[in-house]
Amino acid sequence: MPDTATPARTTAAELDLRPAAFTSPWGRVLRVFAWLSFLTETIIIGTGGAVRLTGSGLGCSEWPLCTPESLVPILADQGIHGAIEFGNRLMTGVVGVIALVVVLLVLHLTDGSRSVFRALRYAAGGIVAAAAAFALVTLTGLPVPAFPVASAVLLLAVIAAAIHTTRRTSARRDLLVLAWVVFAGVMAQALVGGITVLTGLNPFIVGFHYTSSLLLVCVTAAFLVRLYAAPGPRERAVPTWFMILSHVTGLALAVTILFGVLTTGSGPHSGDQDVLRHGFDATVLAHVHSWPGYILAALVLALTIAAWALRLPPRKWLVVLVLAIAVQVGVGVWQARAGLPPLLVGIHMVLASLSAATYTVVVLKLKRPAADEVSTPSAG
Numbered sequence: 001m002p003d004t005a006t007p008a009r010t011t012a013a014e015l016d017l018r019p020a021a022f023t024s025p026w027g028r029v030l031r032v033f034a035w036l037s038f039l040t041e042t043i044i045i046g047t048g049g050a051v052r053l054t055g056s057g058l059g060c061s062e063w064p065l066c067t068p069e070s071l072v073p074i075l076a077d078q079g080i081h082g083a084i085e086f087g088n089r090l091m092t093g094v095v096g097v098i099a100l101v102v103v104l105l106v107l108h109l110t111d112g113s114r115s116v117f118r119a120l121r122y123a124a125g126g127i128v129a130a131a132a133a134f135a136l137v138t139l140t141g142l143p144v145p146a147f148p149v150a151s152a153v154l155l156l157a158v159i160a161a162a163i164h165t166t167r168r169t170s171a172r173r174d175l176l177v178l179a180w181v182v183f184a185g186v187m188a189q190a191l192v193g194g195i196t197v198l199t200g201l202n203p204f205i206v207g208f209h210y211t212s213s214l215l216l217v218c219v220t221a222a223f224l225v226r227l228y229a230a231p232g233p234r235e236r237a238v239p240t241w242f243m244i245l246s247h248v249t250g251l252a253l254a255v256t257i258l259f260g261v262l263t264t265g266s267g268p269h270s271g272d273q274d275v276l277r278h279g280f281d282a283t284v285l286a287h288v289h290s291w292p293g294y295i296l297a298a299l300v301l302a303l304t305i306a307a308w309a310l311r312l313p314p315r316k317w318l319v320v321l322v323l324a325i326a327v328q329v330g331v332g333v334w335q336a337r338a339g340l341p342p343l344l345v346g347i348h349m350v351l352a353s354l355s356a357a358t359y360t361v362v363v364l365k366l367k368r369p370a371a372d373e374v375s376t377p378s379a380g
Contacts, residue, residue, distance in 0.1 A: 053342035059085030063194035126157025
């Protein structure tokens, strides 16, 4: 077991946190876009929540067009609901562009311009294949929507590019994998969003759409942690019991979020006044949702006290998690007693993603770079 009683230990990897490429001007640009990716992934949860909570889920009745005749909403016909739904679609484009920039920057910093051009060739091939699939479905009159098929083909090209470039890259493969997961995830989310509209806001698909967005927030948080961390192998930095309890806490968090999604899916905010819910009793689910929530709060508090008593690496982030969970509990109780006002429900949704992202950071702090101990350089 690593010596957790000496947190001031300095390793060789910690003295040289990143290769020279990641401290170059391009490396600084990557850090900016990595933060933008995290922020926009969080913001799109808010804009997606606004679509649902304002009853704008079918503000654009079609996908990828907003109406059968127009890409953009016609305000005279669709009003504010069309503008809100279309604004969320535009936000998806912003998130996707930022995720693509992060992928290209990581490729450039780890394997040079050759990897960038290789990925762009895959992109060009994917666009051609997607166009061919769209034309094939349209011309043959197959009983499936053409654009979702084309989008799925393009997504497959992205996955192929991710596998190929990752296998050819040895430096900071962790960053490249995370960057590709985010970009492919955004593309998949756009496809799921379209399916959500085409299925008339099926509550289970809506719930899956939100959960997937929350996971992408966690992945962008993980990317930021690994970007600032030392590369190379890692070793456990906490006692075994603490690691086990941390993962049990993660299970409690997942169950809490799952029942939160089901509760929202049974409540009054369906995304459109004509959409039916999935039939569960929202009042009962609200109580069931609170049980793992309180267990989660107790587990996080216990971990925080233990981490500070033993001076373990995740202790500062556990304080952040305690505060996030405390605010979440407060907002949850408030919204339940106030009759689920849309603003509080939206805040609750965003805070859930930030709590999950903070927990992701805590888990990554359970390990530290594995390297031989070296002497710490003297100050001055």
